[in-house]
Amino acid sequence: MIGADGSGSLRVLIAPDSFKGSMSAIDVARLVAEGWATVRPDDALLPLPLADGGEGTLDTVAAAVPGARRVAVTVPGPDGRPVNTHWLRLPDGTGVVELAGCSGLTLLDRPRPADAHTRGFGRAIAAALDAGATRLLLALGGSASTDGGAGVLVELGARLLDAAGTPIPPGNRGLGRLQTVDLTGMRPLPPGGAVILTDVANPLLGPDGAAPVFGAQKGLSPSGTVIAEHNLRRLARYLNVDAMAAGAGAAGGTGFGLLAWGAEVAPGGEFLGELAGLPAAVATADVVVTGEGRFDVQSWSGKLPSHVAGLAASAGIPTLLVAGQVSASTSGRFCASEDLSVLAGAPWRAIAHPSRYLRLAGAALARRMAVAGAEPVGLGSPAGDR
Structure with a gap:
């Protein structure tokens, strides 16, 4: 040639x-x-080297954007144990946060499909907001949980309560006790908004949803998948978001939770490819x-x-x-x-x-x-x- x-x-x-x-x-x-x-x-x-919103996104963006700076943060991992990770501050004020480094499956010693959560990802997003991020790029992929983004919402100020008015436990299992969702205390989006970067277009629910398609790789059994789907449906009843929206099922439904916050979905590979x-x-x-x-x-x-x-x-x-x-x-x-x-x-x-x-x-x-x-x-x- x-x-x-x-x-x-x-x-x-x-x-x-x-x-x-x-x-x-x-x-x-x-x-x-x-x-x-x-x-x-x-x-x-x-x-x-590229990424599509999953593991490695921060490395790709850091290599592509001169002046990008890593900001260290310690968050609760998907099983609650502390994880030392970081988010990325870009020169224009954008904050890039990667779920895999905060709430990813590789951070577990063993799969915990019913109880793993996304609180660490939410904590890192909050840290970027606290540091003055004017826009957020939120990379979804490699999630350990199927909590519908409930952990993220809690860390951003939402209250998810059971029948007694007590906060529900983190993880998909906790969603089975959900009776009240209060979003009035949630932090606002940054001025430039928040963009969800994902490589999947799956909805939250149904045969192509988060639990049936991705649950097995997080450790869900067939019977556990049925329960997880039921619990996600319960969460969906309390949030004014289309559960069938493209990308809502990304990262165990974390896309759904972020949509409820007001974030927008973008194809991760295309967006990050343009950036690089x-x-x-x-x-x-x-x-x-x-x-x-x-x-x-x-x-x-x-x-x-x-x-x-x-x-x-x-x-x-x-x-x-x-x-x-x-x-x-x-x-x-x-x-x-x-x-x-x-x-x-x-x-x-x-x-x-x-x-x-x-x-x-x-x-x-x-x-x-x-x-x-x-x-x-x-x-x-x-x-x-x-």
Whole structure:
């Protein structure tokens, strides 16, 4: 393949998401680049680590915005134990708060699906407001709980009470005792408002809602999922928000709670990609590599790799995929893909040694380009489909 400069070298944009709970987007981009360079050392490699609102969002924004500053804060984690984390202050006064670092599943020693909560995320939002944030970007993803954002609302001044007028316990289980919701003491939105950044469009309730779709990954059993859905319906009766709104089911329903506060939803991958300069970077590339930890059917519904591939397709630029595991068709958008679990021979081996297999994946994708001649493997054909 001939590069845009007429030579045999290529400008390769490497724009992955993080591999959740395993590898940051910064490390994924670096390791894929290292592997690629072993096969095609003359190519210009352009790492651009990205996020879609989940784990790694603060790192992506910090790298993209000069002058961004981390502000330390200690909050109650999803099980109540203290968590030392931070939020990000941007030079224009915007505060960026990431749920995964405050109330995320990786902060637990074991899943606590009925009792995990989002109070820590709410505490960090309050800290940003206390520090004078004029606008908020709220990154949802990686939640440990299915509390409908109740913990966030409480930390922002809401009162959620049982029949005796006592605050309900945190977590989804506590919602089963909810009898009164008082929002009169809630803090106002900052002057510039609050934007919910999420990679999912699921509603709060129903078969595509927070509990049925995401409950299992938080530890909910089938019977527990039914109870969790019932408790979320109870919360929804007390809040004047459309429970079927797109994004309301994000992060165990935290999107719903934030909508009740007055925040607005934005597609995380698109918003953060713009912030990081993704469209301009794609336009100057000869080939784009993107990826995430698990590429599945949900990846086609707003996840970062599909957004990156869409931008590249619009510019007529081939896109390659690397993922920890590929469990959905990649044809139509990706010219080729590399599955770390296949390279490693087993998913557990890829998880145990992600650095090794990310380098191998980068080399394998570069090798495909090296032998493809004037056109990358899979372009216009299903050759890259797994």
